[in-house]
Amino acid sequence: MLSIKNLQVSIKGKSILKGLNLEVNEGEVHAIMGPNGTGKSTLASVIAGRDIYEVTGGEILFKGKDIFALAPEERASEGIFLGFQYPVEIPGVSMTNFMKTAVNEQRKYRGLDPLTSTQFLAFMEEQKKLVEITSMLTNRSVNEGFSGGEKKKNEIFQMAMLEPKLAILDETDSGLDIDALKVVANGVNKLKRPDNAFIVITHYQRLLDFIVPDFVHVLFEGKIVKSGGKELALELEEKGYEWLKKDVN
Amino acid sequence: MKNDIIISEISLKEKLIHHFEENITTLTADETPLFKEIRLKAMDTFMKKGFPHTKLEDWRSTNLSKSINKEYTLQLGNPEVKLDVSTIFKCDIHHLDTFLVTLYNGWFLGNEDITILKDGTIIGSFSKACVLYPDLVEAHFSKYASIENNSINALNAAFALDGVFIYVPDNVTVSKTIQIVNIINTEDNLFIQPRNLVILGKNSKLQLVHCDHSIEHKYTFINSVTEIVIGEGSTVDHYKLQNKDNDSTQITSTYFNQAANSTLTSNVITLNGGLIRNNLYVKMEGKGCTANMNGVFLIDKDQHVDNFLLVEHCNTDSVSHQLYKGILDDQSMGVFTGHILVKKDAQRTNAFQNNKNILLTDKATMHTQPHLEIYADDVKCSHGATVGQLDQEALFYMRSRGIRENTSRMLLMYAFAAEVINKIQIVPLRKQIDELVYRRLKGELSDCDQCILDCNANRQISFDIDLSRL
Numbered sequence: 001m002l003s004i005k006n007l008q009v010s011i012k013g014k015s016i017l018k019g020l021n022l023e024v025n026e027g028e029v030h031a032i033m034g035p036n037g038t039g040k041s042t043l044a045s046v047i048a049g050r051d052i053y054e055v056t057g058g059e060i061l062f063k064g065k066d067i068f069a070l071a072p073e074e075r076a077s078e079g080i081f082l083g084f085q086y087p088v089e090i091p092g093v094s095m096t097n098f099m100k101t102a103v104n105e106q107r108k109y110r111g112l113d114p115l116t117s118t119q120f121l122a123f124m125e126e127q128k129k130l131v132e133i134t135s136m137l138t139n140r141s142v143n144e145g146f147s148g149g150e151k152k153k154n155e156i157f158q159m160a161m162l163e164p165k166l167a168i169l170d171e172t173d174s175g176l177d178i179d180a181l182k183v184v185a186n187g188v189n190k191l192k193r194p195d196n197a198f199i200v201i202t203h204y205q206r207l208l209d210f211i212v213p214d215f216v217h218v219l220f221e222g223k224i225v226k227s228g229g230k231e232l233a234l235e236l237e238e239k240g241y242e243w244l245k246k247d248v249n
Numbered sequence: 250m251k252n253d254i255i256i257s258e259i260s261l262k263e264k265l266i267h268h269f270e271e272n273i274t275t276l277t278a279d280e281t282p283l284f285k286e287i288r289l290k291a292m293d294t295f296m297k298k299g300f301p302h303t304k305l306e307d308w309r310s311t312n313l314s315k316s317i318n319k320e321y322t323l324q325l326g327n328p329e330v331k332l333d334v335s336t337i338f339k340c341d342i343h344h345l346d347t348f349l350v351t352l353y354n355g356w357f358l359g360n361e362d363i364t365i366l367k368d369g370t371i372i373g374s375f376s377k378a379c380v381l382y383p384d385l386v387e388a389h390f391s392k393y394a395s396i397e398n399n400s401i402n403a404l405n406a407a408f409a410l411d412g413v414f415i416y417v418p419d420n421v422t423v424s425k426t427i428q429i430v431n432i433i434n435t436e437d438n439l440f441i442q443p444r445n446l447v448i449l450g451k452n453s454k455l456q457l458v459h460c461d462h463s464i465e466h467k468y469t470f471i472n473s474v475t476e477i478v479i480g481e482g483s484t485v486d487h488y489k490l491q492n493k494d495n496d497s498t499q500i501t502s503t504y505f506n507q508a509a510n511s512t513l514t515s516n517v518i519t520l521n522g523g524l525i526r527n528n529l530y531v532k533m534e535g536k537g538c539t540a541n542m543n544g545v546f547l548i549d550k551d552q553h554v555d556n557f558l559l560v561e562h563c564n565t566d567s568v569s570h571q572l573y574k575g576i577l578d579d580q581s582m583g584v585f586t587g588h589i590l591v592k593k594d595a596q597r598t599n600a601f602q603n604n605k606n607i608l609l610t611d612k613a614t615m616h617t618q619p620h621l622e623i624y625a626d627d628v629k630c631s632h633g634a635t636v637g638q639l640d641q642e643a644l645f646y647m648r649s650r651g652i653r654e655n656t657s658r659m660l661l662m663y664a665f666a667a668e669v670i671n672k673i674q675i676v677p678l679r680k681q682i683d684e685l686v687y688r689r690l691k692g693e694l695s696d697c698d699q700c701i702l703d704c705n706a707n708r709q710i711s712f713d714i715d716l717s718r719l
């Protein structure tokens with residue numbers, strides 16, 4: 001589904017990703033771990049289409065398509081979703097309208113008729129229940145005045161509404177208490193299907209107690225330096241990243 | 250019209266003065282000595298000062314010279330239009346029953362010059378009111394819109410012939426919203442100077458919607474003055490909607506005079522215009538007044554919108570809030586001046602001002618100037634001004650959800666304007682303006698639309714996004 005080959009990315013002339021390779025197939029959950037500042041968030045942003053980064057080499061194919069030829073909104077409509085580490089507040093735009101616009105624009109891209117207000121509201125209620133999120137958030141402006149936990153839950157809610165093929169969660173677990181963490185994990189588990197995939201970017205092993213990954217990758221100095229099964233996460237938790245650094249150097 | 254005068258570009262000022270001197274007898278034929286005196290004094294001021302120019306502090310960012318260097322026709326007699334307005338113009342705010350008053354090229358248009366409602370409210374032609382209620386008119390006319398130092402007011406007063414007159418007696422809540430529509434429909438380039446007077450007694454309520462719009466694409470110069478007197482304990486909701494064509498010049502001066510415990514809400518919404526200068530003067534003479542002044546404008550191309558406000562706190566315990574927002578595209582230019590004057594005796598004044606603007610291009614410019622002048626010591630005052638671009642983070646966030654760039658930008662602009670639109674208290678009007686704003690943002694509302702409030706055109710527009718509040 002997602003195929004990243006030799007990806008090289010820099011920002012303002014500073015090289016961040018230095019030849020990254022990653023293959024993600026349908027039905028898989030991948031965890032990407034690693035110390036701060038190694039390029040985890042950069043990877044997520046580049047896949048989503050953030051234009052502040054410069055891609056200096058390599059390719060990313062999604063369902064066989066070169067995503068660098070696609071605008072962020074086209075990537076989203078193709079089925080890529082990014083759960084933001086720092087969700088943005090948009091005063092004056094209500095969550096409901098935001099989501100309705102997003103859902104219908106994606107439907108339009110795929111050649112489907114837009115949902116009517118009634119259909120949309122019914123679908124929204126259904127998805128809210130699925131990911132166990134209370135109705136409060138949808139009546140407010142997008143993320144405006146939301147607590148850290150609410151913002152992250154809201155990302156999960158949006159993921160449920162947009163039903164992506166590939167969801168990338170960028171440190172969605174950071175700064176969350178255990179209850180919010182469970183909501184986030186529960187969302188992923190409920191939405192997991194044989195035909196979609198998840199990339200969970202996290203700094204801690206904690207989230208992986210609730211979301212069981214098929215693969216764990218360690219990103220260090222712009223490359224994936226080690227890949228393994230879920231047991232790798234436990235090993236990292238136990239030993240830290242220092243032993244890997246030694247391996248690399 | 251044999252009375253019509255063509256004013257050439259050589260000098261609009263000279264021509265106007267000449268024109269005044271030639272027609273002074275006709276102008277003042279049936280007028281009281283006071284009116285005549287005001288006219289002469291006003292012309293005297295205009296002769297001395299002429300049109301405002303950019304060397305004046307209050308006009309330094311708005312240059313009238315292009316507008317002045319055009320040929321205009323001045324109509325000195327009512328053209329007596331025999332015309333069913335509905336054939337050229339239809340105005341309809343959904344679900345809002347209004348009392349409609351039409352000014353056609355500046356002249357009052359209607360079967361009855363004066364209408365008296367059951368509750369005693371008088372609505373009609375300003376010129377007729379001068380004849381029928383001279384005492385009432387003379388008690389207020391030109392009292393607030395000073396002709397001593399202000400050449401624009403003076404010019405209007407010198408030539409003022411018609412406009413709208415409204416009188417609301419004590420303890421009356423006017424049951425319907427009164428809607429004044431200025432229609433400009435002409436073969437010529439007209440110079441038009443409507444004069445409106447609105448008087449509220451004590452403990453009364455009035456909702457007034459004032460729409461400016463043009464039908465033909467001609468160079469028109471409108472210099473209108475409106476004096477609104479708000480009696481003790483009374484409430485006025487005032488809405489000014491502007492959707493003028495790009496060739497028009499419009500200077501509007503609205504004077505609100507507030508007696509004790511009165512409440513004013515003013516909303517100025519500019520969707521399109523050539524050169525627009527809105528002067529808004531709020532004088533809170535009595536104690537315990539409230540004034541909320543909101544404005545939003547959306548401009549592009551070479552449009553120019555200048556909102557000039559002077560809020561005077563003359564007495565104790567009054568509150569004023571200004572919220573003005575602008576969205577500027579292409580090489581358009583915006584100006585905001587917010588002058589708050591707190592006089593020596595105006596203790597316990599609260600006065601707030603906020604001006605926010607979004608520039609969509611590098612070529613658009615915005616001049617914003619707060620001006621606080623405070624002579625009392627127990628005062629809470631604040632002001633803030635921002636000029637910026639659309640939030641790039643928010644834009645990416647929206648696009649990452651599959652919303653196209655254009656739609657995302659539009660949603661952000663709409664949200665920006667909504668803060669002002671949401672303050673409109675007449676719900677059907679709010680919904681309508683809401684729709685107009687997003688049609689404007691989508692580029693569907695052109696300056697040739699029949700009317701700012703015309704809902705007949707394109708009634709079946711389908712939106713692929715739905716911004717209605719669910």
